[in-house]
Amino acid sequence: MRIIILGAGVIGVTSAWFLAQEGHSVTVIERAQEPARETSYANGGQVSVCHAEPWANPKAPWKTLQWLGEEDAPLLFRLKMDWNQWRWGLRFLQQCTKEKAKANLQNLVRLGLYSRETLQDLRAKTGVIYQQRTEGILHYYTDPAEFAAAIPAAALMRDVGLDRQVKNAAECLAIEPALAQSRFPIVGGTYTPSDESGDAREFTNQLAERCVALGVEFRYDCQIDALEKEGGDVKVVRVSSQAEGVERLSADAIVVCLGSYSPQHLQPLGITLDIYPAKGYSATIPVIDPQHAPTVSLTDDGYKLVFSRLGDRLRVAGTAEFNGYNLDLNPVRCKALIDRTSQIFPEGMDYAAAEFWTGLRPATPGNLPYIGQTRYPSLWLNTGHGTLGWTECCGSAQAIADLIAGRQPAVDYPFVKGV
Template identity: 80%
Template sequence: MKIIVLGAGVIGVTSAWFLAKAGHEVTVIERAQEPARETSYANGGQISVCHAEPWANPKAPWKTLQWLGEEDAPLLFRFKFDWNQWRWGLRFLQQCTPERARFNLQNLVRLGLFSRDTLQAVRGELGLSYDERTEGILHYYTDEADFNAAIPAAALMREVGLDRQVKSAAECLAIEPALKHSRRPIVGGTYTPSDESGDARKFTNELAKHAEALGVKFRYDCAIDGFNAAGGDVKSVRVHTPEGKEVLSADRFVVCLGSYSPLYLAPLGVTLDIYPAKGYSATIPVGPEHEAPTVSMTDDGYKLVFSRLGDRLRVAGTAEFNGYNLELNEIRCKALIARTSEIFPNGGDYANAEFWTGLRPATPGNLPYIGSTRYPSLWLNTGHGTLGWTECCGSAKAIADLIDGKNPEVDYPFVQGL
C-alpha cells in the first residue's frame, strides 16, 4: 500500500520504519526541515517503563490544588477560556480513581516493556548509536512520604513484569555515587535495572537515514493544511511547501502529529482527548572536573529526570498546561538548575546550560491512541505524553501490524473506529 505518515518525530519515523519493513511505499510529511525538531528534540532521554504510573491517580487532584499559583510547580495549570482544556481536565479527574489508575498503569507497563524490547532489537539490527546507556533508571526520594507512596506502585509494576526494585538510601548511593554530594539527604529509592536512556533526537535522525535507504521518502518543509474526505473515507491530504500547494493521495494515512493531532482531526469529526503539556529541559555541559551522574535518574518529588548523554547532562520535566504556548519561562528554567545543583552541586557547567521547551501530547490517563478511526484509511499513533521515547518502537510495530490486519504482539487497548 501507499502510506503517508504525518509527522517526523520519534513516533512518525519509527512508524515509517516498521511500515516500510512490512513492504509498504511510505512517505513522511514534516513541516520542519529535518526529523525530531519539536517534541523529540531535547526531551528527558529516558526509555523509562518505570514511569508507567499515570499522572491521573488518587493523589493527583490534591497535589494539583496545592501547586496552584506556584510558578515553579512541577504541575502547573494556567486556566484559560478554552473548552478543550476544561474538558481535558474533567476527563483527567475521571481517570484519578484507583481502578482507572491501576488499569492505565498496567497497560502502560505492557506497552513500555514491549517497546523497550523492540527498541533493543532495532538497535541491534542496525547498529544504532545515540549516546545510549543501559545502566537502568533510579528513582530517588528526599521526602519520606513520597518514598513510602512509591512502594505500592513499584509492587504493582512488578506484578505486570517490570523489575522495579525498592532500595535503601545506602543502596541508592551505591548505584549512583554522585548522590553522596546531595545537599538534601536521600531517604530511599526504586531501581529498574532493565530501563535505559539515550538521545531521542540522535536516534530519530539515525533511524530516518536507514528508513530512506529502505525507500521511505521524507518531505520536509511541508506543512499540512487539512484532509480531503469523500464517500466516508479520507482520500488525500492538502499540504504546502515553499514552492506552493499540493494534494497528496494515499491508501492509508497515519497521524503522528503529537499535540497538534486533535487540531487537524477535528474538522473530520474525530475528537481526541489530547492537550499539550509543556515541558522544559536543560542541557548542561559536563567536563572531567565535574561529578555528574552516569546512571539515569528520576526525582519524583520534583518531577524531573536526569540522563547522561555523552558529555552532556540532560535535565527535563515539569508539566505546564498553557495551551500551545512555547515561550521559555525563566522562573521554570531556573527551577531546573536550582534542584539539579542541590542534588549534584558539581554536576556540570550550570552557567552554560541550554534551555528548551516542547509540547508533550498528554491524554487524561496517559494511554496513547494507537489504532483505527471511523475512516478506513485514517489511522492514529499519537498522544504518548511524556513517554513517546519509551513507547515509540512498540507503538510503531503495533500500528504496522494493525494496518496489515495482524494482531499486535502486545496486550493493549487499541482504539477501533474512533
C-alpha cells in the same frame, strides 16, 4: 500499499521504519526542515517503563490544587477560557480513581515493556548509536513520605513484569555514587535495571537515514493544510510547500503522528481526541568533572525531574505546564531546573552554560496513547504519548504496522478502533 505518515518526530519516524520494513511505499510529511525538531528535540532521554505511573491518580486533584499559581510547580494548570482545556481537565479527573489509575498503569507497563524490547531488537539490527546507556533508571527520594508512597506503585509494576526494585539509601548511593554529594540526604529509591536512556533526537535522525535507504520519502518544509474526506473515507491530504505549492497527496492509508497538534487536524473530520499539550522544559548542561556527574539515569520523583547522561552533557527535564500551545520559555521554571539539579549535584556541571528548551507533550487524561484505526478505514492514529513517546515509540510503531496489516499486535493493550 502507499502510506502517508504525518509528522517526523520519534513516533512518525519509527512508524515509517516498521511500515517500510513491511514493503510499503511510505512518505513522511513534516513542516520542519529535518526530523525531531519539536517534542523529540531535547526531551529527558529516558526509555523509562518505570515511569508508567499515570499523572491521573487519587492524589492528583489535591496536589494540582496546591500547585495552582506556583510558577515553579511540577504540574501547573494555567486556567484559560479554552473549552478543550476544561474538557480535558474533566476527563483527567475521571481517570483519578484508584481502579482506573491501576488499569492505566498496567497498560502503560505492558506497552513500555514491549516497546523497550522492540527498541533493543531494532538497535541490534540497525546499529543505531544515540548516546545510549543501559545501566537502568533509579528513582531516588529525599522525602520519606514520598519514598513510602512509591513502594505500592513499584509492587504493581512488578506484578505486570517490570523489575522495579525497592532500594535503601545505601543501595541507591552504590548504584549512583554521585548522589552522595546531594545537599538533601537520599532516604531510598526504586531501581529498574532493565530501563535505558539515550538521545531521542540522535536516534530519530539516524533512523530517518535508514528509512531513506529503504526507500522512504521525507517531505520537509511541507505544511499539512487539510485531510480530505471523500465517500466515507480519508485517503487524501492537502499540503503546501514553497518548492511545490499546493498538492493533493493520496494514499491507501494515512497515519497521524502529529503529537499535540493531532486534534487540530482531525477536528474538521468530526474526530475529537482527548489530547492537550503539556509544556515540558529541559536544560542541557555541560559536564566539566565526570567524577561528580551521574552516569545512571535518574528520576527525582518529588520534583518530577529526570536526569540522563548524554556523553559530556547532562540532560535535565521535567515539569508540566498546561498553557495551551504557548512555547515561551518561562525563566522561573528554567531556574527551578537548575536550582534542584545544583542541590543534588553541586559539583561537576557548568550550570552557567546550560541550554534551555521547551516542547509540547501530547498528554491524554489517563496517559494512554491513541494507537489504532479511526472511523475512516484508511485513517490511523499513533499519537498522544505524553511524556513517554521515546519509551513507547518502537512498540507503538510495530503495533500500528501490525494493525494496518490486519494482524493482532504482540502486546495486550486497548488499541482504538472507530474513534
